[in-house]
Amino acid sequence: MEESTSVIRMGRLSSxxxxxxxxxxxxxxxARVNMLHYSNMFxxxxxxxxxxxxTKTIEEAMSIFTDGLKPVVSIARQSGISISDSGEEFEVSSKLLRIPGLRDIASAPF
Incomplete structure (x- = not known):
């Protein structure tokens, strides 16, 4: 005697x-055509x-990718953040970056 493991549908539809x-x-x-068009553009x-x-040097690539970008200085002035351009990255004032000391795991808030 063989037992059937197939599921019998009762004519119900999912919600x-x-x-x-x-x-x-x-x-x-x-919508599908538009989606394909936009995915091809990306x-x-x-x-x-x-x-x-x-194909380009790092300097040329950086120039291509950042061409036309302008620094956002006015927002930093309004909020009082001190930003200096060190050539490679921005450094934020140490007053704003207060790193707390190490805490014991049992006393750390969750």
Missing amino acids: IEAEPRTLKVDQIRC YNKQEAAICVMN
């Missing part, structure tokens, strides 16, 4: 299948960035 559709088939197709930009990284 999502019972919900009314909000988009028509042509609207879904249009892929091409990513591919171009990789090409720049592989």
